[in-house]
Amino acid sequence: MKMLAIDCAASLCAACVYDAGAGVERGRHVLDLGKGHAEHLMAVIEAALKAGGIGYRELDAVAVSIGPGSFTGLRVGVSTARGLALALKIPAIGVTTLEALAAEAANAFPGRAVLAALDGGREEIHAALFDKALALTYGPAVATLSEATGMAVNATAVLAGTAAPLIAAAAGHGFDIGPVVATADIATYARLAAAKGAGEKPKPLYLRGADAKPQAGFILPRQGHEAGKPGFGKDHGPKGKKS
Template identity: 60%
Template sequence: MNILAIDTAASLCAACVYDAGAGAEKGRAVLDLGKGHAEHIMAVIGEVLEKASLSYAAIDAIAVSIGPGSFTGVRVGVSAARGLALALKISAVGVTTLEAIAAETREAFPGRPVLCAIGRADSLAMMQFDAAGQCVGGPRLASPDDLVQIAKEHASVLAGDAAERVSQMAAGGFDIGPRATTADIRFYARIAAERPATGEKPKPLYLRPPDARPQTVFALPLNGR
Protein backbone atom coordinates (compact mmCIF):
# COMPACT_ATOMS: atom_id res chain seq x y z
CA MET A 1 0.00 0.00 0.00
CA ASN A 2 1.54 3.29 -1.13
CA ILE A 3 0.70 6.30 1.02
CA LEU A 4 1.43 9.83 -0.14
CA ALA A 5 2.05 12.06 2.89
CA ILE A 6 1.79 15.87 2.68
CA ASP A 7 2.78 18.46 5.29
CA THR A 8 2.47 22.22 4.79
CA ALA A 9 1.34 23.13 8.32
CA ALA A 10 4.57 24.88 9.33
CA SER A 11 7.55 26.28 7.42
CA LEU A 12 8.18 23.05 5.50
CA CYS A 13 6.57 22.03 2.25
CA ALA A 14 7.13 18.29 2.52
CA ALA A 15 5.90 15.09 0.90
CA CYS A 16 6.89 11.45 0.82
CA VAL A 17 5.68 8.13 -0.53
CA TYR A 18 5.58 5.41 2.12
CA ASP A 19 5.17 1.70 1.46
CA ALA A 20 3.00 0.60 4.39
CA GLY A 21 3.50 -3.08 3.68
CA ALA A 22 7.29 -2.86 3.68
CA GLY A 23 7.41 -0.11 6.32
CA ALA A 24 9.79 1.87 4.13
CA GLU A 25 9.98 5.20 2.35
CA LYS A 26 10.19 5.20 -1.43
CA GLY A 27 10.94 8.88 -1.92
CA ARG A 28 10.71 12.29 -0.31
CA ALA A 29 11.06 15.98 -1.06
CA VAL A 30 11.27 18.76 1.52
CA LEU A 31 11.48 22.52 1.02
CA ASP A 32 11.91 24.95 3.94
CA LEU A 33 9.82 27.82 2.60
CA GLY A 34 8.27 29.68 5.49
CA LYS A 35 5.55 30.89 3.11
CA GLY A 36 4.36 30.18 -0.40
CA HIS A 37 3.34 26.54 0.03
CA ALA A 38 0.53 26.81 -2.50
CA GLU A 39 2.97 27.66 -5.29
CA HIS A 40 5.21 24.65 -4.59
CA ILE A 41 3.14 21.78 -3.18
CA MET A 42 2.24 20.13 -6.50
CA ALA A 43 5.83 20.35 -7.74
CA VAL A 44 7.04 18.77 -4.49
CA ILE A 45 4.52 15.94 -4.89
CA GLY A 46 5.60 15.47 -8.50
CA GLU A 47 9.24 15.25 -7.43
CA VAL A 48 8.39 12.61 -4.81
CA LEU A 49 6.52 10.46 -7.32
CA GLU A 50 9.42 10.73 -9.75
CA LYS A 51 11.90 9.65 -7.07
CA ALA A 52 9.64 6.71 -6.16
CA SER A 53 9.17 5.81 -9.85
CA LEU A 54 5.40 5.86 -9.35
CA SER A 55 2.43 7.50 -11.05
CA TYR A 56 -0.53 9.05 -9.27
CA ALA A 57 -2.49 5.91 -10.09
CA ALA A 58 -0.15 3.88 -7.86
CA ILE A 59 -1.09 5.89 -4.74
CA ASP A 60 -3.54 4.05 -2.47
CA ALA A 61 -4.14 6.70 0.23
CA ILE A 62 -3.09 10.19 1.26
CA ALA A 63 -1.97 11.41 4.68
CA VAL A 64 -2.00 15.12 5.44
CA SER A 65 -1.07 17.33 8.36
CA ILE A 66 -4.21 19.11 9.61
CA GLY A 67 -2.52 21.34 12.19
CA PRO A 68 -2.23 23.04 14.57
CA GLY A 69 0.00 25.24 12.49
CA SER A 70 -0.05 28.10 10.03
CA PHE A 71 -3.63 29.04 9.15
CA THR A 72 -2.86 29.32 5.43
CA GLY A 73 -0.36 26.45 5.35
CA VAL A 74 -2.80 23.99 6.88
CA ARG A 75 -5.48 24.93 4.37
CA VAL A 76 -3.07 24.47 1.45
CA GLY A 77 -2.16 20.93 2.52
CA VAL A 78 -5.69 19.85 3.34
CA SER A 79 -7.03 21.26 0.07
CA ALA A 80 -4.34 19.46 -1.93
CA ALA A 81 -5.00 16.17 -0.14
CA ARG A 82 -8.76 16.38 -0.56
CA GLY A 83 -8.48 17.34 -4.23
CA LEU A 84 -6.12 14.48 -5.02
CA ALA A 85 -8.22 12.01 -3.03
CA LEU A 86 -11.31 13.03 -4.97
CA ALA A 87 -9.57 12.82 -8.35
CA LEU A 88 -7.91 9.47 -7.60
CA LYS A 89 -10.94 8.04 -5.75
CA ILE A 90 -8.88 7.12 -2.70
CA SER A 91 -9.08 8.01 0.99
CA ALA A 92 -7.36 10.95 2.69
CA VAL A 93 -6.40 10.74 6.37
CA GLY A 94 -5.82 13.76 8.60
CA VAL A 95 -2.98 13.62 11.14
CA THR A 96 -2.28 16.37 13.68
CA THR A 97 1.17 17.91 13.91
CA LEU A 98 1.17 17.17 17.64
CA GLU A 99 0.62 13.42 17.29
CA ALA A 100 3.21 13.22 14.52
CA ILE A 101 5.79 14.99 16.70
CA ALA A 102 4.89 12.66 19.57
CA ALA A 103 5.32 9.61 17.33
CA GLU A 104 8.77 10.85 16.31
CA THR A 105 9.60 11.37 19.99
CA ARG A 106 8.53 7.84 20.96
CA GLU A 107 10.96 6.43 18.41
CA ALA A 108 13.82 7.94 20.46
CA PHE A 109 12.15 7.39 23.86
CA PRO A 110 10.07 4.19 23.59
CA GLY A 111 7.70 3.32 26.41
CA ARG A 112 7.68 6.84 27.86
CA PRO A 113 4.82 9.34 28.33
CA VAL A 114 5.12 12.28 25.92
CA LEU A 115 3.88 15.84 26.31
CA CYS A 116 3.96 17.73 23.02
CA ALA A 117 3.56 21.52 22.96
CA ILE A 118 3.98 24.03 20.14
CA GLY A 119 3.61 27.80 19.94
CA ARG A 120 5.13 30.97 21.33
CA ALA A 121 2.12 32.68 22.91
CA ASP A 122 0.80 32.51 26.48
CA SER A 123 -1.42 29.63 25.40
CA LEU A 124 0.26 26.68 23.72
CA ALA A 125 -1.19 23.93 21.55
CA MET A 126 -0.71 20.65 23.38
CA MET A 127 -1.33 16.92 23.27
CA GLN A 128 -0.50 14.41 25.99
CA PHE A 129 0.26 10.72 25.45
CA ASP A 130 0.70 7.87 27.91
CA ALA A 131 3.52 5.33 27.88
CA ALA A 132 1.58 3.15 25.40
CA GLY A 133 1.25 6.03 22.95
CA GLN A 134 -2.45 6.63 23.57
CA CYS A 135 -3.72 10.21 23.64
CA VAL A 136 -4.86 11.14 27.15
CA GLY A 137 -5.24 14.89 26.69
CA GLY A 138 -5.80 17.38 23.91
CA PRO A 139 -5.47 18.64 21.35
CA ARG A 140 -6.21 21.88 23.19
CA LEU A 141 -4.66 25.13 24.32
CA ALA A 142 -2.94 25.27 27.69
CA SER A 143 -0.83 27.75 29.62
CA PRO A 144 2.88 27.06 30.15
CA ASP A 145 2.21 26.73 33.88
CA ASP A 146 -0.38 24.00 33.22
CA LEU A 147 2.09 22.15 31.00
CA VAL A 148 4.77 22.32 33.69
CA GLN A 149 2.37 20.70 36.14
CA ILE A 150 1.40 17.95 33.66
CA ALA A 151 5.03 17.25 32.82
CA LYS A 152 5.98 16.92 36.49
CA GLU A 153 3.03 14.71 37.38
CA HIS A 154 3.63 12.24 34.55
CA ALA A 155 7.44 12.42 34.15
CA SER A 156 6.86 13.16 30.50
CA VAL A 157 9.32 13.47 27.67
CA LEU A 158 8.79 16.96 26.25
CA ALA A 159 8.57 17.66 22.52
CA GLY A 160 7.68 20.49 20.16
CA ASP A 161 9.08 23.99 19.75
CA ALA A 162 7.77 24.94 23.23
CA ALA A 163 9.48 21.99 24.94
CA GLU A 164 12.59 23.93 25.97
CA ARG A 165 10.46 26.74 27.39
CA VAL A 166 8.38 24.35 29.50
CA SER A 167 11.50 22.53 30.68
CA GLN A 168 13.18 25.77 31.77
CA MET A 169 10.07 26.86 33.66
CA ALA A 170 10.11 23.50 35.45
CA ALA A 171 13.79 24.00 36.38
CA GLY A 172 14.97 21.39 33.87
CA GLY A 173 15.50 17.70 34.36
CA PHE A 174 13.29 16.56 31.46
CA ASP A 175 14.26 14.54 28.43
CA ILE A 176 13.41 16.49 25.28
CA GLY A 177 12.53 15.11 21.85
CA PRO A 178 12.25 17.07 18.59
CA ARG A 179 12.15 20.83 19.20
CA ALA A 180 10.13 21.61 16.09
CA THR A 181 6.71 22.80 14.96
CA THR A 182 6.18 19.73 12.80
CA ALA A 183 7.48 16.17 12.52
CA ASP A 184 9.55 14.40 9.92
CA ILE A 185 7.20 13.69 7.02
CA ARG A 186 7.41 9.90 7.33
CA PHE A 187 5.61 9.95 10.68
CA TYR A 188 2.45 11.35 9.07
CA ALA A 189 2.47 8.42 6.67
CA ARG A 190 3.16 5.88 9.40
CA ILE A 191 0.29 7.11 11.56
CA ALA A 192 -2.10 7.10 8.60
CA ALA A 193 -1.05 3.55 7.71
CA GLU A 194 -2.23 2.35 11.12
CA ARG A 195 -5.68 3.91 10.84
CA PRO A 196 -8.66 2.26 9.21
CA ALA A 197 -10.22 4.18 6.33
CA THR A 198 -13.44 5.86 7.47
CA GLY A 199 -14.25 7.92 4.41
CA GLU A 200 -14.24 11.08 6.54
CA LYS A 201 -12.59 14.02 4.80
CA PRO A 202 -9.68 15.66 6.64
CA LYS A 203 -10.43 19.09 8.08
CA PRO A 204 -8.07 21.79 9.37
CA LEU A 205 -7.57 21.78 13.13
CA TYR A 206 -7.54 25.32 14.46
CA LEU A 207 -7.26 25.79 18.23
CA ARG A 208 -7.27 29.59 18.05
CA PRO A 209 -8.91 32.06 15.66
CA PRO A 210 -6.83 33.46 12.76
CA ASP A 211 -4.82 36.65 13.33
CA ALA A 212 -6.44 38.35 10.33
CA ARG A 213 -9.69 40.21 11.03
CA PRO A 214 -12.04 41.94 8.58
CA GLN A 215 -11.67 45.72 8.71
CA THR A 216 -14.74 47.71 9.70
CA VAL A 217 -13.25 51.11 10.46
CA PHE A 218 -12.91 52.13 6.81
CA ALA A 219 -16.03 50.36 5.51
CA LEU A 220 -18.03 52.49 3.06
CA PRO A 221 -21.83 52.63 3.19
CA LEU A 222 -23.76 51.06 0.34
CA ASN A 223 -25.36 53.45 -2.19
CA GLY A 224 -28.74 54.65 -1.03
CA ARG A 225 -28.24 53.56 2.60
Protein backbone atom coordinates (compact mmCIF):
# COMPACT_ATOMS: atom_id res chain seq x y z
CA MET A 1 0.00 0.00 0.00
CA LYS A 2 1.36 3.39 -1.06
CA MET A 3 0.37 6.15 1.34
CA LEU A 4 0.67 9.92 1.29
CA ALA A 5 1.00 11.49 4.76
CA ILE A 6 0.30 15.18 5.44
CA ASP A 7 1.06 17.23 8.55
CA CYS A 8 0.10 20.88 9.09
CA ALA A 9 -0.58 20.66 12.84
CA ALA A 10 2.24 22.97 13.90
CA SER A 11 4.84 25.14 12.16
CA LEU A 12 5.82 22.41 9.69
CA CYS A 13 4.17 21.87 6.33
CA ALA A 14 5.17 18.27 5.69
CA ALA A 15 4.35 15.40 3.35
CA CYS A 16 5.85 12.01 2.68
CA VAL A 17 5.22 8.92 0.58
CA TYR A 18 5.26 5.69 2.57
CA ASP A 19 5.30 2.14 1.26
CA ALA A 20 3.40 0.22 3.95
CA GLY A 21 4.09 -3.16 2.36
CA ALA A 22 7.85 -2.68 2.49
CA GLY A 23 7.72 -0.56 5.67
CA VAL A 24 9.87 2.19 4.14
CA GLU A 25 9.53 5.86 3.33
CA ARG A 26 9.96 6.59 -0.39
CA GLY A 27 10.19 10.37 -0.36
CA ARG A 28 9.38 13.50 1.62
CA HIS A 29 9.30 17.27 1.54
CA VAL A 30 9.14 19.46 4.66
CA LEU A 31 8.98 23.24 5.09
CA ASP A 32 9.16 25.05 8.43
CA LEU A 33 6.68 27.83 7.74
CA GLY A 34 5.07 28.92 10.97
CA LYS A 35 2.11 30.15 8.90
CA GLY A 36 0.94 29.92 5.30
CA HIS A 37 0.21 26.20 5.06
CA ALA A 38 -2.65 26.74 2.61
CA GLU A 39 -0.39 28.50 0.10
CA HIS A 40 2.34 25.85 0.19
CA LEU A 41 0.77 22.48 0.97
CA MET A 42 0.01 21.33 -2.57
CA ALA A 43 3.53 22.18 -3.72
CA VAL A 44 4.93 20.27 -0.73
CA ILE A 45 2.77 17.25 -1.61
CA GLU A 46 3.87 17.32 -5.24
CA ALA A 47 7.52 17.55 -4.19
CA ALA A 48 7.08 14.52 -1.90
CA LEU A 49 5.39 12.52 -4.67
CA LYS A 50 8.19 13.42 -7.07
CA ALA A 51 10.79 12.37 -4.51
CA GLY A 52 8.90 9.10 -4.04
CA GLY A 53 8.69 8.50 -7.77
CA ILE A 54 4.91 8.02 -7.88
CA GLY A 55 1.84 9.92 -9.05
CA TYR A 56 -1.46 10.68 -7.38
CA ARG A 57 -3.22 7.76 -9.08
CA GLU A 58 -0.78 5.29 -7.52
CA LEU A 59 -1.77 6.23 -3.97
CA ASP A 60 -3.87 3.83 -1.91
CA ALA A 61 -4.56 6.06 1.12
CA VAL A 62 -3.93 9.50 2.62
CA ALA A 63 -2.86 10.00 6.24
CA VAL A 64 -3.20 13.33 8.04
CA SER A 65 -2.40 14.76 11.45
CA ILE A 66 -5.67 15.87 13.04
CA GLY A 67 -4.38 17.69 16.13
CA PRO A 68 -4.45 19.11 18.66
CA GLY A 69 -2.45 21.87 17.02
CA SER A 70 -2.79 25.01 14.94
CA PHE A 71 -6.45 25.81 14.37
CA THR A 72 -5.91 26.97 10.78
CA GLY A 73 -3.21 24.41 9.97
CA LEU A 74 -5.43 21.52 11.00
CA ARG A 75 -8.27 22.73 8.80
CA VAL A 76 -5.90 23.04 5.84
CA GLY A 77 -4.38 19.59 6.32
CA VAL A 78 -7.61 17.73 6.98
CA SER A 79 -9.58 19.39 4.18
CA THR A 80 -6.76 18.68 1.72
CA ALA A 81 -6.53 15.03 2.80
CA ARG A 82 -10.28 14.55 2.50
CA GLY A 83 -10.39 16.30 -0.85
CA LEU A 84 -7.63 14.09 -2.26
CA ALA A 85 -9.27 10.99 -0.84
CA LEU A 86 -12.58 11.90 -2.45
CA ALA A 87 -11.02 12.69 -5.84
CA LEU A 88 -8.87 9.55 -5.87
CA LYS A 89 -11.53 7.30 -4.27
CA ILE A 90 -9.15 6.18 -1.52
CA PRO A 91 -9.48 6.33 2.29
CA ALA A 92 -8.26 9.24 4.42
CA ILE A 93 -6.94 8.23 7.84
CA GLY A 94 -6.50 10.61 10.78
CA VAL A 95 -3.78 10.35 13.42
CA THR A 96 -3.58 12.65 16.45
CA THR A 97 -0.41 14.56 17.20
CA LEU A 98 -0.48 13.10 20.71
CA GLU A 99 -0.51 9.46 19.60
CA ALA A 100 2.27 10.20 17.09
CA LEU A 101 4.42 11.82 19.79
CA ALA A 102 3.68 8.93 22.15
CA ALA A 103 4.77 6.43 19.50
CA GLU A 104 8.10 8.21 19.11
CA ALA A 105 8.60 8.30 22.88
CA ALA A 106 7.79 4.58 23.07
CA ASN A 107 10.45 3.85 20.46
CA ALA A 108 13.03 5.52 22.70
CA PHE A 109 11.70 3.99 25.93
CA PRO A 110 9.91 0.73 25.06
CA GLY A 111 7.57 -0.94 27.52
CA ARG A 112 6.69 2.27 29.36
CA ALA A 113 3.54 4.32 29.79
CA VAL A 114 3.69 7.64 27.91
CA LEU A 115 2.08 10.99 28.67
CA ALA A 116 2.02 13.07 25.49
CA ALA A 117 1.32 16.69 26.40
CA LEU A 118 1.32 19.96 24.49
CA ASP A 119 1.45 23.43 26.01
CA GLY A 120 -1.87 24.92 24.95
CA GLY A 121 -1.23 28.32 26.53
CA ARG A 122 -3.68 29.96 28.95
CA GLU A 123 -2.36 27.52 31.59
CA GLU A 124 -3.84 24.59 29.60
CA ILE A 125 -2.15 21.28 28.87
CA HIS A 126 -3.49 19.23 25.95
CA ALA A 127 -2.76 15.71 27.08
CA ALA A 128 -3.25 12.02 26.41
CA LEU A 129 -1.98 9.12 28.51
CA PHE A 130 -1.02 5.81 26.91
CA ASP A 131 -0.25 2.54 28.70
CA LYS A 132 2.73 0.24 28.10
CA ALA A 133 1.06 -1.18 24.98
CA LEU A 134 0.33 2.36 23.70
CA ALA A 135 -3.40 1.91 24.32
CA LEU A 136 -5.11 5.21 25.14
CA THR A 137 -6.15 5.43 28.81
CA TYR A 138 -6.90 9.17 29.13
CA GLY A 139 -7.78 11.96 26.74
CA PRO A 140 -7.10 13.63 24.48
CA ALA A 141 -8.34 16.35 26.79
CA VAL A 142 -7.49 19.69 28.36
CA ALA A 143 -5.81 19.30 31.77
CA THR A 144 -4.29 21.66 34.27
CA LEU A 145 -0.57 21.46 34.91
CA SER A 146 -1.19 19.86 38.30
CA GLU A 147 -3.51 17.24 36.77
CA ALA A 148 -1.00 16.40 34.05
CA THR A 149 1.80 16.19 36.60
CA GLY A 150 -0.25 13.87 38.80
CA MET A 151 -0.94 11.53 35.86
CA ALA A 152 2.72 11.42 34.90
CA VAL A 153 3.84 10.65 38.46
CA ASN A 154 1.16 8.00 39.09
CA ALA A 155 1.86 6.19 35.81
CA THR A 156 5.65 6.59 36.03
CA ALA A 157 5.28 7.80 32.48
CA VAL A 158 7.73 8.90 29.84
CA LEU A 159 6.95 12.47 28.79
CA ALA A 160 6.65 13.77 25.24
CA GLY A 161 5.58 17.05 23.67
CA THR A 162 6.13 20.73 24.34
CA ALA A 163 4.66 20.55 27.85
CA ALA A 164 7.14 17.87 28.99
CA PRO A 165 9.60 20.35 30.58
CA LEU A 166 6.73 22.12 32.39
CA ILE A 167 5.48 18.85 33.86
CA ALA A 168 8.95 17.72 34.90
CA ALA A 169 9.61 21.07 36.60
CA ALA A 170 6.25 20.99 38.40
CA ALA A 171 6.94 17.47 39.67
CA GLY A 172 10.28 18.52 41.04
CA HIS A 173 12.12 15.43 39.85
CA GLY A 174 13.46 13.96 36.65
CA PHE A 175 11.47 12.06 34.02
CA ASP A 176 12.52 10.16 30.97
CA ILE A 177 11.60 12.49 28.14
CA GLY A 178 10.97 11.74 24.48
CA PRO A 179 10.59 14.36 21.74
CA VAL A 180 9.96 17.87 23.09
CA VAL A 181 8.25 19.16 19.96
CA ALA A 182 4.78 20.21 18.80
CA THR A 183 4.42 17.48 16.19
CA ALA A 184 6.01 14.17 15.26
CA ASP A 185 8.08 13.23 12.23
CA ILE A 186 5.92 12.94 9.13
CA ALA A 187 6.82 9.26 8.62
CA THR A 188 5.44 8.46 12.08
CA TYR A 189 1.98 9.59 10.96
CA ALA A 190 2.27 7.38 7.88
CA ARG A 191 3.27 4.30 9.89
CA LEU A 192 0.49 4.75 12.44
CA ALA A 193 -2.14 5.35 9.75
CA ALA A 194 -1.04 2.22 7.88
CA ALA A 195 -1.44 0.20 11.08
CA LYS A 196 -4.90 1.71 11.76
CA GLY A 197 -6.39 1.20 8.35
CA ALA A 198 -9.49 2.93 7.03
CA GLY A 199 -12.14 4.15 9.48
CA GLU A 200 -14.18 7.28 10.01
CA LYS A 201 -13.36 10.32 7.91
CA PRO A 202 -10.76 12.45 9.70
CA LYS A 203 -11.78 15.73 11.27
CA PRO A 204 -9.73 18.30 13.19
CA LEU A 205 -9.33 17.64 16.90
CA TYR A 206 -9.87 20.98 18.61
CA LEU A 207 -9.54 20.95 22.38
CA ARG A 208 -10.50 24.62 22.61
CA GLY A 209 -12.19 27.18 20.38
CA ALA A 210 -10.44 29.40 17.88
CA ASP A 211 -8.61 32.44 19.26
CA ALA A 212 -10.20 34.71 16.66
CA LYS A 213 -13.63 35.94 17.71
CA PRO A 214 -15.89 38.71 16.33
CA GLN A 215 -15.28 42.10 17.91
CA ALA A 216 -18.36 43.20 19.83
CA GLY A 217 -18.09 46.75 18.48
CA PHE A 218 -18.61 45.50 14.93
CA ILE A 219 -21.70 43.37 15.61
CA LEU A 220 -24.84 45.12 14.41
CA PRO A 221 -27.99 44.59 16.50
CA ARG A 222 -30.84 42.86 14.71
CA GLN A 223 -33.69 45.20 13.81
CA GLY A 224 -36.71 44.80 16.03
CA HIS A 225 -35.13 42.39 18.46
CA GLU A 226 -37.80 43.18 21.03
CA ALA A 227 -40.31 41.06 19.14
CA GLY A 228 -37.84 38.28 18.64
CA LYS A 229 -38.21 38.34 14.84
CA PRO A 230 -35.99 40.12 12.30
CA GLY A 231 -37.71 43.10 10.71
CA PHE A 232 -40.40 43.53 13.35
CA GLY A 233 -40.43 46.44 15.78
CA LYS A 234 -42.43 46.87 18.93
CA ASP A 235 -45.24 48.82 17.29
CA HIS A 236 -44.49 48.13 13.68
CA GLY A 237 -45.23 45.49 11.09
CA PRO A 238 -42.80 44.20 8.54
CA LYS A 239 -39.99 46.56 7.48
CA GLY A 240 -40.93 49.06 10.17
CA LYS A 241 -44.32 50.05 8.74
CA LYS A 242 -47.06 51.06 11.10
CA SER A 243 -49.51 48.24 11.84
